[in-house]
Amino acid sequence: MTEQQRRPLPHDFHPPVPSFTVVSEDLVEGGPLKSEQVYAEGNRSPHLRWEGAPEGTRSYAVTCFDPDAPTGSGFWHWSVFNIPATVRELPAGAGSGDMAGLPAGAVHVRNDYGTRDFGGAAPPPGDGSHRYVFTVYAVDSEELGPDADASPAVVGFQLRFKTLGRAQLIGEYEAPDAA
Template sequence: MSEQKRRPLPHDFHPQVPSFAVVSEDVSLGVKLKNDQVYAGGNLSPELRWDGFPPETKSFAVTCFDPDAPTGSGFWHWVLFDIPATVTELPTGAGSGDMKGLPEGAVHARNDYGSRDFGGAAPPPGDGPHRYVFTVYAVDQEKLGPDADASPAVVGFHLRFHALARAQLIGEYEASAAD
């Protein structure tokens, strides 16, 4: 990917906060996403586990953002918030399909596909590799404030002011011109 195309990450514009650990069986730093996390593949949200967050955490939020989408504003693939502070893992598929494994009380905002779930990677063929930034936020409130009708920008606005800490994993995916 050319340097010209590498766009900032969504939280590059937020205040600095401490980090904590997030790991996944499905996403690895800089590694191509599995077909399960591709829109035309399995279209399943990845398994995520986190720890080392501040003890005063009252809830979590999870997002997936493609800053390299050819939109001028990136592309939100997943916006999930109000995850109870007792939940520190989401199984594969929790945010997609039948939502099995999604914690009670968690809220999905509409992603840029227009649905309230996880939407997998789908870069335009031949557009080069895209980064998929999975971020877990430790939040200082049990309820972030927005509801399921909120846009990703509104959720991000609230996270800017209520994130105690952040953890991220960045996977990549590229659709060849022949795909």
């Protein structure tokens, strides 16, 4: 996908909020995703650690979104919320499989694959490089509001009004052309 074709990020439409820091043992800002984060290869959520969230943070939400998906509306790969404010890190694989790395009370909603977990990168072959935006939201309440049957769009709607701060890390992946 060319730079001109790249779509806005999901929070470009939200009110500005302070940023804080998110880092990963598995992702480098602007770098390629590891095979573990690719749907057909590992389908494993990356390690994420954050710090510097604004005062008043009562919980966190984490999402992964591909704004470059050829859908007209992007593609949600991961959406989890109600992560307690005492949690500052999710281990690799927390959003995958049995969710053993997620804290009690965290809620997963269905991704655009239709499953309640992390769904790895899977752009169409030959479609160019896609961005995978991992965002940690600092939330002003312990519970965001929706339940596990909500869509990522409903989660995003609630985050628009309840976010105190935001941190993001973007990885990229390009599926080889199926020649």
